[in-house]
Amino acid sequence: MAETAAKVKKNRKRNYNNTAYLFVLPFVIVFCIFSVYPVLRTLQLSFTNYKGFGDPEFAGLANYQRVITDKYFWTSLWNTIRIWGVNIVLQLGLAFLLTIVFSDIKYKIRGLAVFRAVYYLPGIISVTSIAFLFKTLLDWRYGTVNQLLAKIGIGVGNPINWWGEPTAASLAISVIQTWMWFGNSFIMLMAGVQGINSDYFEAAAIDGCGRWKRFTKITLPLLKPILLYVTITSLIGGMQMFDLPFLIGTVNGNPSGALQTAIMYLYKFGFALRPKQVGYAAAIAYVLFLLILVVSIIQLKLNNKEE
Numbered sequence: 001m002a003e004t005a006a007k008v009k010k011n012r013k014r015n016y017n018n019t020a021y022l023f024v025l026p027f028v029i030v031f032c033i034f035s036v037y038p039v040l041r042t043l044q045l046s047f048t049n050y051k052g053f054g055d056p057e058f059a060g061l062a063n064y065q066r067v068i069t070d071k072y073f074w075t076s077l078w079n080t081i082r083i084w085g086v087n088i089v090l091q092l093g094l095a096f097l098l099t100i101v102f103s104d105i106k107y108k109i110r111g112l113a114v115f116r117a118v119y120y121l122p123g124i125i126s127v128t129s130i131a132f133l134f135k136t137l138l139d140w141r142y143g144t145v146n147q148l149l150a151k152i153g154i155g156v157g158n159p160i161n162w163w164g165e166p167t168a169a170s171l172a173i174s175v176i177q178t179w180m181w182f183g184n185s186f187i188m189l190m191a192g193v194q195g196i197n198s199d200y201f202e203a204a205a206i207d208g209c210g211r212w213k214r215f216t217k218i219t220l221p222l223l224k225p226i227l228l229y230v231t232i233t234s235l236i237g238g239m240q241m242f243d244l245p246f247l248i249g250t251v252n253g254n255p256s257g258a259l260q261t262a263i264m265y266l267y268k269f270g271f272a273l274r275p276k277q278v279g280y281a282a283a284i285a286y287v288l289f290l291l292i293l294v295v296s297i298i299q300l301k302l303n304n305k306e307e
Contacts, residue, residue: 046282063283084238086174095185119183131247166258192226
């Protein structure tokens with residue numbers, strides 16, 4: 001009797017598990033179709049000379065060899081790193097400054113929720129709108145920025161050609177990206193600070209520690225996991241930079257290719273050229289994936305070693 005009851009209970013549990021699998025199945029199917037299959041298909045195409053039509057012909061490692069020796073790819077990658085590097089320094093610097101101000105127990109600034117919403121707002125605005133806005137503001141003849149600079153004696157008679165000079169254009173993109181995403185970094189860092197026990201800060205203040213010492217000895221060490229997360233996600237996003245430089249500099253990354261990022265270079269071969277070189281574009285995608293993976297692993301290893 002006891003054995004029969006145990007068997008019935010086991011069958012009920014199995015039926016319950018099967019029902020749960022049915023609820024999960026739609027997500028698994030959609031995930032496999034729209035995520036797993038494209039990744040595997042791209043890997044397959046990277047070993048072919050597929051041009052977007054016809055049957056792919058196997059080409060071995062030829063596409064990867066071409067990527068490694070393609071100086072224009074490495075130039076576009078350097079453009080990406082340069083724009084992202086300036087952006088991440090400005091972004092984290094501004095986010096840290098705001099975090100220090102809002103977390104200081106002396107100031108006790110109210111309305112943090114309002115400031116969070118205001119700082120995060122640029123990140124949810126359409127990139128097309130942002131590109132149009134800053135192309136207008138930074139127009140070298142009629143732009144508001146140059147007119148304001150002329151008021152204080154900068155660029156009088158020789159206005160800065162923001163979108164016509166490679167260095168100025170790269171710097172402008174970095175600053176715009178900072179404006180768009182520093183709010184996200186600020187929210188992450190502020191959440192990390194709020195997770196730190198306030199007793200640490202109060203005890204340090206009683207012992208006479210200044211703001212800078214409290215920040216470097218308490219806040220910064222305890223924020224390292226958040227910083228690592230922000231840096232890695234920012235790196236991944238930076239390597240995928242496409243929309244803003246594309247809308248401002250077109251597919252060629254004008255001026256003089258300074259705004260052509262690695263993803264724009266991939267897009268050029270995969271979609272813009274005629275005939276397309278889909279196999280080569282797929283190889284570029286996987287080279288970028290491997291580079292991001294290596295840098296992320298190095299960052300994690302260094303962080304674990306420090307801990």
